[in-house]
Amino acid sequence: MTDYVSGRGAPEQREARGDARSGNARNEGTANGVGGAEAMLPLADPVVGAIFSDVESAGRAAASLVGAVLAEDGDAVGEVHSVTPQRYYKQAGERGCRIDIEITTRSNERVIVEVQTSRDGKMLHRNLFAASRVFAATARPGTTAAQMAERMPRVIAVNLLDFAVREDNRELLQPVKLMYAKPPHRVALERFAVYNVQMPRVPEAAADFSDRLYCWAYMFYTATSKRMSIKEVVEMTPELQDFAKWDEGFRQYCEQYDRVASDPETREEYYRWIDEQMRQEGMVEAATLDGMAKGRIEGEIKAKIKDARNFLAMGLTPEQVAQGTGLPVAAVEDLTRRLGAMTPELQDFAKWDEGFRQYCEQYDRVASDPETREEYYRWIDEQMRQEGMVEAATLDGMAKGKIDGQREAKLEVARNLFAMGLTTEQVAQGTGLPVAEVEGLARKLEP
Numbered sequence: 138m139t140d141y142v143s144g145r146g147a148p149e150q151r152e153a154r155g156d157a158r159s160g161n162a163r164n165e166g167t168a169n170g171v172g173g174a175e176a177m178l179p180l181a182d183p184v185v186g187a188i189f190s191d192v193e194s195a196g197r198a199a200a201s202l203v204g205a206v207l208a209e210d211g212d213a214v215g216e217v218h219s220v221t222p223q224r225y226y227k228q229a230g231e232r233g234c235r236i237d238i239e240i241t242t243r244s245n246e247r248v249i250v251e252v253q254t255s256r257d258g259k260m261l262h263r264n265l266f267a268a269s270r271v272f273a274a275t276a277r278p279g280t281t282a283a284q285m286a287e288r289m290p291r292v293i294a295v296n297l298l299d300f301a302v303r304e305d306n307r308e309l310l311q312p313v314k315l316m317y318a319k320p321p322h323r324v325a326l327e328r329f330a331v332y333n334v335q336m337p338r339v340p341e342a343a344a345d346f347s348d349r350l351y352c353w354a355y356m357f358y359t360a361t362s363k364r365m366s367i368k369e370v371v372e373m374t375p376e377l378q379d380f381a382k383w384d385e386g387f388r389q390y391c392e393q394y395d396r397v398a399s400d401p402e403t404r405e406e407y408y409r410w411i412d413e414q415m416r417q418e419g420m421v422e423a424a425t426l427d428g429m430a431k432g433r434i435e436g437e438i439k440a441k442i443k444d445a446r447n448f449l450a451m452g453l454t455p456e457q458v459a460q461g462t463g464l465p466v467a468a469v470e471d472l473t474r475r476l477g478a479m480t481p482e483l484q485d486f487a488k489w490d491e492g493f494r495q496y497c498e499q500y501d502r503v504a505s506d507p508e509t510r511e512e513y514y515r516w517i518d519e520q521m522r523q524e525g526m527v528e529a530a531t532l533d534g535m536a537k538g539k540i541d542g543q544r545e546a547k548l549e550v551a552r553n554l555f556a557m558g559l560t561t562e563q564v565a566q567g568t569g570l571p572v573a574e575v576e577g578l579a580r581k582l583e584p
Contacts, residue, residue: 176366177398179357180254180297180336182234183406186222187397188390189236189252195220195393199238201386203250205349206295206332207242209310215243248291254298261313261331264294268329294331299361301335309338309354336361346376349384356387367394436542444550445472447567450484461553461567510540551575555582 177184189195196217204214218239238250249271253260275288296302303311313331314324334350339358345351356377359370371377371391381388397403441462448458455469462469487494503509547568554564555578565575 176360176364176369177404177407178364179360179367179394180299181407181410182254183403183410184394184397185236185252185254186234187400187403187406188393189220189222189238192217192220195389197386198390198393199236199250199252199386200240201349201384201390202252202353203238203240203293203295204386205353206310206334207293208349209312209332210330213243214240215245216241246291248293250293250295252295252297254296260296260298260302264296264331265329267294268292272328289328291328291330293329296331296333297336297357298333299336301337302333303335307338307341308335309342310334310350346380349380349387352377352380352384352387366398367391436540437546438542440543440546441550442472444547444568445469447569449473451563451567457557461557461559462550463553548578551578552582555579 179185189199192199199220200214200217207213218241219237221237223235223237234254236252238252240248240250242248251264251267253263271292272285272289275285311333313333315326315329316322317325334354336354336358339351339354342351342354344355346355355374356367356370359365359374360367363370368391371381377387381391441464445458445462445464448461449455449469449472453461455466455473458464459466459469464472487497547570551564551568551570554567559567561572561575561579564570564579565572568575570578
C-alpha cells in the first residue's frame with residue numbers, strides 16, 4: 138500500500154492510462170499488484186459505495202469530507218455514528234449510489250448527511266424527497282407539528298458533481314437553502330440544506346491547499362479528468378501529501394481507495410457500470426445525430442415554404458418561386474391557394490395591430506440571436522434530462538438540425554434568386570436574411 142504521507146511507492150507508468158473504460162484497463166490489473174485497475178473513477182457509483190462501506194472503514198474519511206463542506210457555515214463534525222451506502226433508482230433500469238452518514242456536530246446537534254454523485258437534473262428534487270422522509274419519520278400518533286419540529290434532525294445533502302450546476306456562478310461550492318423571497322432575506326428552514334460541489338470549477342478556483350474542501354475537490358477532479366488513480370494524483374501533488382499528514386480522514390480515504398481498487402468483485406462491478414455508461418452515451422449520441430438529420434430536412438422544407446410565402450406576397454409567379462426555392466411547381470401552386478385563404482387576413486391584422494406586428498418582428502430578431510439560440514439549446518438539454526435521455530436527445534438533435542437546415546435552405550434560395558437576377562434588397566426581403574449577410578453572399582458569387 139502506498140505511503141501517502143511520504144509519497145513513497147510511485148506507481149508503474151502504464152502505456153495507456155488515458156481511458157479507464159478501455160479493454161487494456163481490465164487486463165493489466167493483476168500482474169503488478171493493483172496495476173491498471175487503480176485508475177477507477179473515484180466518483181463512479183460502485184467505487185463510492187465500496188469505499189464508504191461502513192463507519193469502521195470510512196468513518197474518518199466521511200468526517201473529513203463532510204466537515205470540509207460544513208466549514209462553509211462555520212460548522213464542524215464532532216462524531217460519525219454511521220456510514221451506509223444506499224442504492225436508488227435514477228431512472229428505469231438504472232440504479233445509482235448515495236451514502237447516508239449520521240453525525241453529531243461539535244455543538245451536539247444530530248445531522249443526517251446524504252452524499253450523492255449522480256449526474257442528472259433531478260438531484261435537488263431527490264434531495265428534497267429524502268429530507269421529507271426523514272422529517273416524516275419523526276411523526277408519532279398524537280404528535281403536534283411543534284413536537285415534530287423539536288425532534289427533527291438537520292438534513293444536509295452533499296452533491297459531488299462532475300458537471301457545473303450553475304453557469305452563472307463560477308464558485309466551487311454552491312449552497313442551496315430555503316430562503317424567504319422578500320426582504321429581509323434569511324433562511325426559512327434551518328434544518329435543510331444542499332451543498333453542490335462543482336468539480337469542473339476546480340481549475341478556475343484559487344489553488345488553496347490549506348482549504349480542506351479544495352484538497353478533496355482537487356483530488357476528485359484531477360483523478361477524473363486525467364483518468365488517474367488516487368495514488369498517482371497524491372504522489373504528483375506535494376500539497377496533497379502534506380494534507381494527508383494532518384488529515385487522517387483524507388489518508389483513510391486514500392487507503393480505502395487502494396483496497397477497493399485491488400478487489401476483484403469491485404472491479405467487475407465497476408466494469409459493468411462503465412459498460413452501462415458507454416451504452417447510454419452511445420444511445421444518446423446516436424439519437425442526437427438521428428434527430429439532427431431529421432431536423433435538418435424538416436428545417437430546410439419549412440424554410441423554403443416560408444421563403445415561398447414571402448416571394449408570393451412580393452408578387453412573383455409560382456414558376457419563379459419554384460425556380461428560386463427548389464420546391465415543385467405543384468407545391469407552390471397549392472401553397473398559393475392556401476395563402477389566398479388565410480394570409481391576407483393575418484397581413485391585415487398586422488396592419489392595424491402593432492402588438493402582433495411587434496411580436497413577429499421580435500421573433501425574427503430572437504431567432505437570429507446566437508446567445509438566445511445557445512440558451513435555447515440549454516433549455517432543450519434540460520428537457521432531455523427530464524423527459525428521458527434517448528427521446529429528448531432526438532428532440533435536441535432535431536431542434537439544432539432544424540435551425541441548421543433553415544439557414545442552409547435560405548442560403549440556397551438566396552443563391553438561386555441572385556442567379557435569377559433579383560436585387561440584394563429583394564433577396565433579403567424574401568429570405569429574411571440580414572442585408573449585410575446577403576450583400577456578403579452577393580460579393581462571394583461575383584465572377
